[in-house]
Amino acid sequence: MSRDAGRPEVARPRSGLARAWVQSPEQLVCVVAAHEAGLLGHRTEILHPFSGAWADALLPCPPRGLHVRGGAAHAHLADGDTPDRWVAAPGTWHAIRPVLDSGSAEGVVIDDGTSLQQLVPALSRGTGIPDGMTGLLRAGRLVLTSGLSVEPVVLREFAGRGGRWEEQRFECWPGRPDPRPWIQRLVVVGDLLQRRPIGDTMALLTVLASDSGVVYLAATEDSSTMLAAVDAIPGVHVERDTAPVVALLDRLRRGHQLLAERSSALAPFLGFLGLRGVHLMDPREYRHGLLT
Numbered sequence: 613m614s615r616d617a618g619r620p621e622v623a624r625p626r627s628g629l630a631r632a633w634v635q636s637p638e639q640l641v642c643v644v645a646a647h648e649a650g651l652l653g654h655r656t657e658i659l660h661p662f663s664g665a666w667a668d669a670l671l672p673c674p675p676r677g678l679h680v681r682g683g684a685a686h687a688h689l690a691d692g693d694t695p696d697r698w699v700a701a702p703g704t705w706h707a708i709r710p711v712l713d714s715g716s717a718e719g720v721v722i723d724d725g726t727s728l729q730q731l732v733p734a735l736s737r738g739t740g741i742p743d744g745m746t747g748l749l750r751a752g753r754l755v756l757t758s759g760l761s762v763e764p765v766v767l768r769e770f771a772g773r774g775g776r777w778e779e780q781r782f783e784c785w786p787g788r789p790d791p792r793p794w795i796q797r798l799v800v801v802g803d804l805l806q807r808r809p810i811g812d813t814m815a816l817l818t819v820l821a822s823d824s825g826v827v828y829l830a831a832t833e834d835s836s837t838m839l840a841a842v843d844a845i846p847g848v849h850v851e852r853d854t855a856p857v858v859a860l861l862d863r864l865r866r867g868h869q870l871l872a873e874r875s876s877a878l879a880p881f882l883g884f885l886g887l888r889g890v891h892l893m894d895p896r897e898y899r900h901g902l903l904t
Contacts, residue, residue: 634700640667651778705742814842821848827849867891
């Protein structure tokens with residue numbers, strides 16, 4: 613998506629303090645990328661309610677000015693200095709709304725699957741807007757940043773109502789230094805296969821692996837029995853890295869193929885992978901668990 617000269621852009625890098633509330637690894641990646649792109653300020657604090665395991669996997673060496681706090685609660689958002697901007701995804705907006713309502717800070721909305729892509733038309737029309745966003749929009753204090761495409765006419769309407777849109781290109785991808793690329797050509801995200809009968813899943817992976825080998829990124833719902841069966845298919849390698857799937861995307865290189873659900877939590881990152889030379893395979897090419 614190219615920049616629209618008719619829309620105001622946020623001058624970068626920005627100064628000040630940003631505080632973000634995240635509830636998934638994908639949201640964490642979006643905040644880190646926005647921080648690295650200069651969109652949030654010189655200092656960003658990320659709070660999340662979980663143990664630090666997946667945050668550590670994504671951020672073994674946090675970039676300068678970024679601080680992550682795990683095991684936090686909503687009440688901790690008000691701790692410390694008052695931030696210049698609050699950051700959250702559409703689905704977690706309720707967590708930062710009370711602090712936004714009580715101050716004059718800016719609200720920044722990050723990607724969460726395809727929910728932000730669906731939010732922009734609502735903001736442009738002025739209907740179905742989450743509580744607390746209308747006042748920010750009118751005051752010019754609402755910024756949306758996304759890796760997904762939105763129709764230019766919708767973005768112009770959004771800008772006309774006071775909103776600002778910043779495309780996210782994920783130029784700075786968090787992750788481990790010098791990640792080792794997979795030698796297999798095709799990578800399948802396990803979440804794509806969750807709604808299929810196990811027999812269809814086995815048949816599909818068998819067909820795919822007969823070409824040049826497959827890496828299977830296990831879904832959180834996959835049982836040990838399921839993974840053992842997948843691992844037994846010739847040419848299939850089950851990736852047993854305990855890091856979140858989004859943390860493994862930096863192992864994809866030009867020439868890799870990725871089969872993933874376009875409406876999944878990984879949706880905002882697919883465009884970035886395409887620019888990197890990764891071929892994104894369309895799940896609609898598959899029917900009844902086999903190649904058409």
